Amino acid sequence: xxxxxxxxxxxxxxxxxxxxxxxxxxxxxxxxxxxxxxxxxxxxxxxxxxxxxxxxxxxxxxxxxxxxxxxxxxxxxxxxxxxxxxxxxxxxxxxxxxxxxxxxxxxxxxxxxxxxxxxxxxxxxxxxxxxxxxxxxxxxxxxxxxxxxxxxxxxxxxxxxxxxxxxxxx
Numbered sequence: 001x002x003x004x005x006x007x008x009x010x011x012x013x014x015x016x017x018x019x020x021x022x023x024x025x026x027x028x029x030x031x032x033x034x035x036x037x038x039x040x041x042x043x044x045x046x047x048x049x050x051x052x053x054x055x056x057x058x059x060x061x062x063x064x065x066x067x068x069x070x071x072x073x074x075x076x077x078x079x080x081x082x083x084x085x086x087x088x089x090x091x092x093x094x095x096x097x098x099x100x101x102x103x104x105x106x107x108x109x110x111x112x113x114x115x116x117x118x119x120x121x122x123x124x125x126x127x128x129x130x131x132x133x134x135x136x137x138x139x140x141x142x143x144x145x146x147x148x149x150x151x152x153x154x155x156x157x158x159x160x161x162x163x164x165x166x167x168x169x170x
Contacts, residue, residue, distance in 0.1 A: 028124050032056055035078055038085035045082065047137040052124035053078070054108040063113050063169050072105050092152070099154040103140055103166055110167035 026034070034040040035053055057074050061067035080096050088095055111131050121127040128135060140149065143161035151159060 028052070028056055031124065035082060038082050040082070042086050045086075048128055048135060050104070051108060051128055051134050054105050055112070055121075055124050055127045058105070058109050058112055063109055065170070068105070068109055068169065071109075072102055075101055075105060092150070092155070095155075097155050098157055099144075099149065099159045100140065102158040103143065103161065104134075106166045106169065107134060107139060109169035113169040114167075 031040070031049065031052060035045075035049070040049070054071070054075060057071035058068070061070040061074075076096070076098070079101065083090075083095055090096070111134060112127075115131065119130045121130050133139065140161075143164050143166055145162050148154070148159060148162045153159060
């Protein structure tokens with residue numbers, strides 16, 4: 001269970017994620033729909049939700065180069081629209097970040113490619129539960145220095161990491 005402002009925000013329950021202020025259980029299709037139509041409550045748009053949506057797009061589009069970039073495009077468009085609907089300000093440390101999105105999508109894709117057969121996951125919650133290394137939003141610190149991630153161009157275009165290469169998914 002995760003606590004947010006003194007109340008439980010979500011709790012894994014039978015492969016679904018309970019979102020207190022959405023009124024019930026949210027499966028993969030409902031999560032994608034509410035993200036894409038910008039009705040997902042803002043406090044439910046957690047790091048875990050980002051990873052789940054990334055997984056769902058990559059599963060839909062495949063782990064090919066074309067599938068990866070199609071998934072990135074859907075994620076980019078979705079986050080930008082969602083942020084606009086939620087009035088998230090664009091600034092040096094807030095709003096959409098292209099480098100963060102592409103790099104995390106690459107981590108999710110590499111995890112799916114490396115572990116998908118060994119640890120099959122039927123839904124996004126199972127994927128997150130099976131791969132706790134992706135639940136740490138600071139995971140990109142293994143690949144990027146603070147200076148590299150804070151470059152102004154990292155917000156608008158993908159910047160390669162400077163500490164270690166990102167894993168490949170092919």
